[in-house]
Amino acid sequence: MYKTVGDSVATALALKPLVANANHCEVIIAPVFTALKSVADRLEGSNIRVSAQDCATERSEGAFTGEVAAFMIHDAGCSHVIVGHSERRQYFLETDQIVAKKTHAALAAGLIAIVCVGETLDQRDAGKALDVVKEQIIGSLSGLTALDLARIIVAYEPVWAIGTGRTATPEQAQEMHAFIRRVFAERHSQAAADALRILYGGSVKPDNVAGLMKQTDIDGALVGGASLNAEIFAKIVNYERT
Numbered sequence: 001m002y003k004t005v006g007d008s009v010a011t012a013l014a015l016k017p018l019v020a021n022a023n024h025c026e027v028i029i030a031p032v033f034t035a036l037k038s039v040a041d042r043l044e045g046s047n048i049r050v051s052a053q054d055c056a057t058e059r060s061e062g063a064f065t066g067e068v069a070a071f072m073i074h075d076a077g078c079s080h081v082i083v084g085h086s087e088r089r090q091y092f093l094e095t096d097q098i099v100a101k102k103t104h105a106a107l108a109a110g111l112i113a114i115v116c117v118g119e120t121l122d123q124r125d126a127g128k129a130l131d132v133v134k135e136q137i138i139g140s141l142s143g144l145t146a147l148d149l150a151r152i153i154v155a156y157e158p159v160w161a162i163g164t165g166r167t168a169t170p171e172q173a174q175e176m177h178a179f180i181r182r183v184f185a186e187r188h189s190q191a192a193a194d195a196l197r198i199l200y201g202g203s204v205k206p207d208n209v210a211g212l213m214k215q216t217d218i219d220g221a222l223v224g225g226a227s228l229n230a231e232i233f234a235k236i237v238n239y240e241r242t
Contacts (some may be wrong), residue, residue: 001032002228003073008035009042011230016046018234023047025220027237028080028133028228033068040077049115052081054088070102070109071221081106082222084116084140086157096139103140107148114222115140116201117180118157121164126162130179137183149192154180155222162224168202168217170211176216206235213239 003011008031019027030051031039040050056067071083083106084099099115106113117136119129133156141152156176161168173177177198200212201222212218227233 014230099140120162155199174215
């Protein structure tokens with residue numbers, strides 16, 4: 001919940017030339033709802049795609065005051081939507097079942113769903129990290145077809161490493177990403193698991209992105225606070241690859 005419409009557009013336009021030559025990855029930004037249309041219009045024709053931060057569970061118009069449907073997000077110029085973000089789960093008590101409904105709504109609207117999973121500090125310290133993430137993967141992605149899976153991106157957010165003073169090492173992140181891919185293979189197929197993109201979302205910054213991206217099963221990053229500054233975000237996108 002940052003930036004006015006004007007601020008969002010200014011940040012997007014500042015980012016545009018900084019990542020114009022980034023052919024090694026897909027660049028997506030997720031402004032607040034009020035800025036989606038303005039930002040998408042200004043980025044049309046560029047290599048930056050636009051995502052919403054959330055969507056409603058309902059697929060069609062109706063008496064759901066305050067909600068924004070996935071088809072409305074698509075109409076505003078978005079290609080992606082984030083569902084099940086750790087803050088949605090923590091502060092708004094979204095369950096795996098709610099996340100699954102949002103995922104299906106997003107896919108039905110023609111969007112690519114970035115589905116977030118991750119354990120809290122208490123869950124990790126209790127030795128339940130793998131069980132929690134497995135349950136979230138199964139619950140949040142229930143009822144999907146093989147065609148649906150091609151339009152799913154999973155983002156792993158170690159909630160315990162966000163704003164707690166504790167950090168996940170690249171090896172810890174890799175361990176969970178590999179586990180997520182194994183669970184995906186068990187639930188669906190090895191081919192689907194191999195094709196799945198899994199993003200890491202635990203306080204990614206310019207000084208740690210290279211180490212994370214070297215890991216076999218980390219395919220990208222879900223960047224939080226560091227994305228609010230175009231120059232800093234561009235450094236993450238354009239990290240030195242060896």
